[in-house]
Amino acid sequence: MIKVDATNERFLKTIALQTDFAVVGGGLAGVSAAITAARHGLKVVLVQDRPVLGGNASSEVRLWALGATSHQGNNNRWAREGGFINELMIENTWRNKEGNPLLFDALLLEKVRLEENITLLLNTSVISMNKKDKNTIAGLRAYSTQDFILYDVSAPRFCDASGDGILGYLSGAAFRVGAEGAEEFGEPFAPDQDYGELLGHTIYFYSKDTGKPVDFVAPEFALKDITQIPRYDQITSKSHGCSLWWLEYGGRLNTIDDTEAIKWELWKVAYGVWNYLKNSGKFPEMVNHTLEWMGNIPGKRESRRFEGDYMISQSDVIEQKRHEDAVSFGGWAVDLHPSDGVYSEKSGCTQYHSKGVYQIPYRTMYSRNINNLFIAGRLISASHIAFGSTRVMMTTAHNAQAVGMAAAICHEQDLNPRDLLLEDKMSTLQTRLLRTGHFIPHHQISDCENLALKAELQVSSTRELDTLLPGSKKADLNAARALLFPAPQGELAEMSFVVNADNDCELEFQLRTSQVFGNFTPDTKLKSKCILITAGQNQQVTVQFDHQFDQAQYAFCCVMPCEGVSLALSDELISGLMTVSHIADPKVAKNAVQYAPEESGFDSFEFWIPERRPGGQLPAVSFNPPLQVYSKDQLISPYRRPFIESNTWVADKNDPEAKLILKWNKKQSISRITLSFDSDFDHAMESVQFGHFDRAMPFCIKSYRLLDFSGNILKEDANNHHDHILITLEKSIETDGLILELLESHGAAVAVNSINVYS
Numbered sequence: 001m002i003k004v005d006a007t008n009e010r011f012l013k014t015i016a017l018q019t020d021f022a023v024v025g026g027g028l029a030g031v032s033a034a035i036t037a038a039r040h041g042l043k044v045v046l047v048q049d050r051p052v053l054g055g056n057a058s059s060e061v062r063l064w065a066l067g068a069t070s071h072q073g074n075n076n077r078w079a080r081e082g083g084f085i086n087e088l089m090i091e092n093t094w095r096n097k098e099g100n101p102l103l104f105d106a107l108l109l110e111k112v113r114l115e116e117n118i119t120l121l122l123n124t125s126v127i128s129m130n131k132k133d134k135n136t137i138a139g140l141r142a143y144s145t146q147d148f149i150l151y152d153v154s155a156p157r158f159c160d161a162s163g164d165g166i167l168g169y170l171s172g173a174a175f176r177v178g179a180e181g182a183e184e185f186g187e188p189f190a191p192d193q194d195y196g197e198l199l200g201h202t203i204y205f206y207s208k209d210t211g212k213p214v215d216f217v218a219p220e221f222a223l224k225d226i227t228q229i230p231r232y233d234q235i236t237s238k239s240h241g242c243s244l245w246w247l248e249y250g251g252r253l254n255t256i257d258d259t260e261a262i263k264w265e266l267w268k269v270a271y272g273v274w275n276y277l278k279n280s281g282k283f284p285e286m287v288n289h290t291l292e293w294m295g296n297i298p299g300k301r302e303s304r305r306f307e308g309d310y311m312i313s314q315s316d317v318i319e320q321k322r323h324e325d326a327v328s329f330g331g332w333a334v335d336l337h338p339s340d341g342v343y344s345e346k347s348g349c350t351q352y353h354s355k356g357v358y359q360i361p362y363r364t365m366y367s368r369n370i371n372n373l374f375i376a377g378r379l380i381s382a383s384h385i386a387f388g389s390t391r392v393m394m395t396t397a398h399n400a401q402a403v404g405m406a407a408a409i410c411h412e413q414d415l416n417p418r419d420l421l422l423e424d425k426m427s428t429l430q431t432r433l434l435r436t437g438h439f440i441p442h443h444q445i446s447d448c449e450n451l452a453l454k455a456e457l458q459v460s461s462t463r464e465l466d467t468l469l470p471g472s473k474k475a476d477l478n479a480a481r482a483l484l485f486p487a488p489q490g491e492l493a494e495m496s497f498v499v500n501a502d503n504d505c506e507l508e509f510q511l512r513t514s515q516v517f518g519n520f521t522p523d524t525k526l527k528s529k530c531i532l533i534t535a536g537q538n539q540q541v542t543v544q545f546d547h548q549f550d551q552a553q554y555a556f557c558c559v560m561p562c563e564g565v566s567l568a569l570s571d572e573l574i575s576g577l578m579t580v581s582h583i584a585d586p587k588v589a590k591n592a593v594q595y596a597p598e599e600s601g602f603d604s605f606e607f608w609i610p611e612r613r614p615g616g617q618l619p620a621v622s623f624n625p626p627l628q629v630y631s632k633d634q635l636i637s638p639y640r641r642p643f644i645e646s647n648t649w650v651a652d653k654n655d656p657e658a659k660l661i662l663k664w665n666k667k668q669s670i671s672r673i674t675l676s677f678d679s680d681f682d683h684a685m686e687s688v689q690f691g692h693f694d695r696a697m698p699f700c701i702k703s704y705r706l707l708d709f710s711g712n713i714l715k716e717d718a719n720n721h722h723d724h725i726l727i728t729l730e731k732s733i734e735t736d737g738l739i740l741e742l743l744e745s746h747g748a749a750v751a752v753n754s755i756n757v758y759s
């Protein structure tokens, strides 16, 4: 028994923690920064004010994490982010392809718990900080609402990934709220007062069919008159979860100080919408439905944005500007919402996409006036317009990996974030990121420590891109369809398709490519050929474009719409090849063409997008002569995903024992190897609710063995589904070669993107 005497006053227990790197906010950005730093040797304290991790992606808010893939609905092909966030999404798809938000929580918690270097403080809110000098934070204070403990965390470097920027705010970092005027960064799209300067919050709900009638009595605070929502006719019996993103409110208020008031208004709206669905009599199909879950925490879109040494703005996104300090990329549309949100007469969002992904510079990821403060998540140094794109969570997580890695380098060399702009430090940061599977478009890997670059490479076979045989399915040409393929330098081979026609007609083929090298927007027509087809089934139609490519690049062979005509489809799946159609994805575009208003600063262009699996089959096609686009040289190419070239070696389909061999002319000391397989970077892998067809990506290697030249097995796995395999040997080995045996894929042709070896 404990007996305590009466006293005048008492104090909360205080625990002091000294760490290498303190991260505030356990959203996807904070978690990515913390894990990346921890995996590179830093002791990290991660402070999260709520019971689970994930922020807006957690089961408390339930948004699906997205990034540059934009639901696969714009022209950013193979654009899913890399590194830790990719590992997370692949594992979530494997364990939780149905998108249960609770399982996503559990996975995130597991990932953080597995990192011995991370001290995780859940239910712990940062409430104050102290400084060493005017521009340097010495420590932060956080309070655990569950343990009633005060934590004093001191560290040489901090990262604010808290969404609202609590640490940046308290420490005096320069920040902004609201929209810049058009003139500051030359942003023609800057909104006026009528549209509003700030995006609001949203609360979602989930419903469930119970199989028997369920009554609903609305709480007193629910919205009674649904017509107060001007767009209430958009509510359908299918409306729940992420499809209700437009139940938005608060853009005219202070989105930090007024959070509770905004939440009450959102509960009013959400319960009012549910009442309308249940009790208006317009949705008899909802009689058996119950309200399964209602958000208690509003999802926040926008509050503070902190100023770094550079503010990314509209032209960076749309002109896809290149930056020497590029460490990440984005690709979501510039997506603004009217500040009146759910009560606005206007469309719930205005989205303009760029023609491809854009680089995000490192200078946006630290405070310009607090020397030891990194910033991550939606609060990076971006104008309101650019923030409209950079705010999505796979992008914020990918950026935050750069922050975590930068923190590790700063720690090793006793530097401040800004110092990484000096001398060769930026290329160290970029190279170390790329080694983890991170992707920086147009930044080529040149890793002089990679012993694979000095090895003689041998492969058991190579797939020529020759013939994809027809299967049982066909695709009507009611919309234009294109084969997106890696075209080698030189004369383009003739291509033959298998065509079915109900009547005689003229079929138009177009050869297109992208104006901007590395984009996948087919905005440049190189050639057009019209071919007369007579009515009949399974006809071989050959098109010869007579075109010479002066360098290797992706090209589109477009077959234009033609009534009564269909193309035979193949059942084969090969890395780096895709079918796209000239259609719109209503989730991210209103039309199959982006019509940008004059003077808006955006481009008008066509969307050519894939169909998700199991759809989206390749056309049956023959190349004559076959294309040599999957050679072993692709294993050491400067990118590790389809980008400009396939960047993939593919084994011949008849190779019974596909393998690749690295051979050195003298023994090498090896302690670390990374393998990079194809996890289909085009797949958006939305984290929750969406649901996916595959658990594992068919292109990924399922079963493999890695051996040295003495026959020792260094690693084997019969049930792999990851694309980035890091093999750290307990003791370094001396060998003059490595053999990678590729026993099975998850269904597609056996392919490897790269193998990298380090001493």
Ligand SMILES: Cc1cc2nc3c(=O)[nH]c(=O)nc-3n(C[C@H](O)[C@H](O)[C@H](O)COP(=O)(O)OP(=O)(O)OC[C@H]3O[C@@H](n4cnc5c(N)ncnc54)[C@H](O)[C@@H]3O)c2cc1C
Binding pocket: 024, 025, 026, 027, 028, 029, 030, 047, 048, 049, 050, 053, 054, 055, 056, 057, 063, 064, 065, 066, 067, 124, 125, 126, 127, 161, 162, 163, 164, 166, 200, 201, 202, 203, 245, 298, 299, 300, 301, 376, 377, 378, 379, 391, 392, 393, 394, 396
């Ligand atoms: C309705 C809605 C729809 C959206 N749609 C999408 C979408 O489909 N896909 C997408 O990717 N993005 C979407 N977004 C945008 C995205 O969710 C936000 O931009 C997100 O905030 C970015 O992630 P983050 O890590 O910066 O912040 P958050 O996810 O908000 O994470 C910040 C974390 O910090 C914690 N925190 C805050 N203050 C403190 C403190 N004092 N101490 C400790 N911890 C603290 C919070 O609890 C939170 O967990 C949407 C946003 C909303 C609101």
